[in-house]
Amino acid sequence: MIRVDRKFLFGDFEKFVLVRTEKDTVITSILKFAFQNGTIDSAIGTTTDSSGNVHPAIATNENELENFSEIFFMQSGQNILIKKSIQKYRFEKIAIVGPACIMDGINKLQYYGIGCNWAKSRIALKLGILCVGAVSKEGLKCELLESEGNQIFAIRNYLTDKEIIFESKERKVAVNLETHYNYVNIGCKYCLNLSSRGVDITFVPLKINEQEFPVIVRSKRGEEILKSMENAGTVTLRKAEDEHVKTIENILSKIMKYNIEHILERAELKLPSNKWNEERFKKFYKLWNSVGIEILDERIL
């Protein structure tokens, strides 16, 4: 029987570790290190402009990483820069940072070769972000207004066990997950890959201590980078305790259950799915309600 268990939520991974950095964020530290040792020659992420818009951006050296946004759970469309960075700027070792939807697009580009010819060979590192649903700029404004009563200019955000904390220069605002979920993009409400499967490293924006965040290591490449960083003294690694994994599991299972409800409702209402996907939601509905099925088809996920 299908259950929302750890396997379902996290997918396959090598290790679950806590990463402590000195001054940069975990993602910036990893990217900086990868720049320094030549693993990557560019990185695609997001940046926030003065009016609070989040845009996709390319960093061509480690100094430009300072401009990368620390706001998670916002839609940003990093993949629009893939072809440009490969064909126009001729980067050969590209790192990409983003949540599961971004990585699904990259994985599809690489696996099938549709759309961008060199995506298979020019992407050197995939840094996923565990996501509880992305909002638009307007959505973010509204959820902050609903929680705080007035607008703040958030410069970073992270998760705690029940809330998302938005930090501006002056203060912090806590938005509970239910409020955030109300404003989440509809497409995100059908996502079953919250923990970014199919990447090298999944960063979990759950604050454990100051400058310490969990990371899910999924590939040999990811493991090697983190080991080299530890050896170079850039980061301190320690094994994640069961309580940390449990906290992440609770957050994910909460959001996942909402998402599953939405999918089942969509199937029950017989709302259309798109062509070529062989009625993915209907299939999920059938599998979810069957006894004896243990693993969902990867294509449905």
Next chain:
Amino acid sequence: MFYDFSELEYSDDLKIKLGFFHLSSCSGCQVAFLDMFEELADVLDTVELAYSNMLTKKRQIPKLNIAFVEGAYCINYKHHTELLKEIYEKAKVIVATGACAAFGGIRRLSVGAQAPQPTHQAYIPITQVGFIKDKVKYAIPGCPPNPSLLYNFIIALLEVDEDFLEPFEFMAKSSKACGCDLIEEVVNKGLCAGCGTCSSACPTRAMEFNLNVQKPKLNSDICVSCGSCLAVCPQSFKVYPQPFYV
């Protein structure tokens, strides 16, 4: 299946025979096939390019295992009808290669059936041509399709990788895919996650990306109906391979 040992012409010739055919198109799909470079050499160890109007000197179409057909079918043009009839007779499987053959491509902009101007004539993709439809098993999107897609597709055909080939079967049945389809099938149905992959895949930059709402925006004037945007969209069909590097 396209490979039948009992029908081999020579007992020692185990190579699979491919043919490339050209209807109404720019031949870019055959050029994309050549753009595979060293990967093409790998492919040619296993398969034989038995017929191509551009790449071989043969004028007679031999019996083929797979016929890759590029270009749209021109209605009322006898040569196309005869060629398709012959391909249907001699090939086991027909693959609609590229935008024109699969979804109409730039030929969707034609305006009627008035010779002699090509832009005035009427074209349909071969996936809509009834008398060959049962042999058109797969459609490959793109204008032109990426060489790496063609390589992956040929390898999947040889290895009978059904998981890989399945979406291309759906595409052959759908016969239409353009930027409007992406908007209709993904954005309008509330499935778009705003990743921007469609915008990156578009060969003409018709699929723009609205950064304010983080959703694709179509400039239909320059869309050539190649189907790349819909095919590459993570929501249209899904795979979750683990990190993959060359």
